[in-house]
Amino acid sequence: MTTYSGPARLILVGGTYVSGMASLSTNQRGGVEGWGGTFRPDQISADVRNASDGLFLELPYDQVGAVAVTGIRKLLATQVLMSLAGSGPAPF
Structure with a gap:
């Protein structure tokens, strides 16, 4: 398993960048490789709350997934x- 924990930017469908912290890992189950984790945005908005598909996560050094x-x-009330x-x- 490979992991990444640190700063990241979520790129929304409209091209808006949302900065925050990501905690990601790869997983291999039954020969199927995948990755995922969590993202905590620094600020929340309606666009962030309604985000679903077609997004990208950018990590430092221009790594994007x-x-x-x-x-x-x-x-919390604001997170x-x-x-x-x-x-x-x-991308890690």
Whole structure:
């Protein structure tokens, strides 16, 4: 298993960048490789709350991977934690 934890930017469908912190890992189950994890945006907006498919996650050094939001959980009054499922090669 490979992991990444640190700064990242979620790129929304309209091209808006949302900065935050990501915690990601690869998983290999039954020969199927995949990756995913969580993303905690620095600021939340309606666009962030409504994000679902067609998104990208950019890590430092211009590493980018396609992601879909599989769930959003409220942490505090001003914070959410987004569950992500990656597709294609992991960017870390």
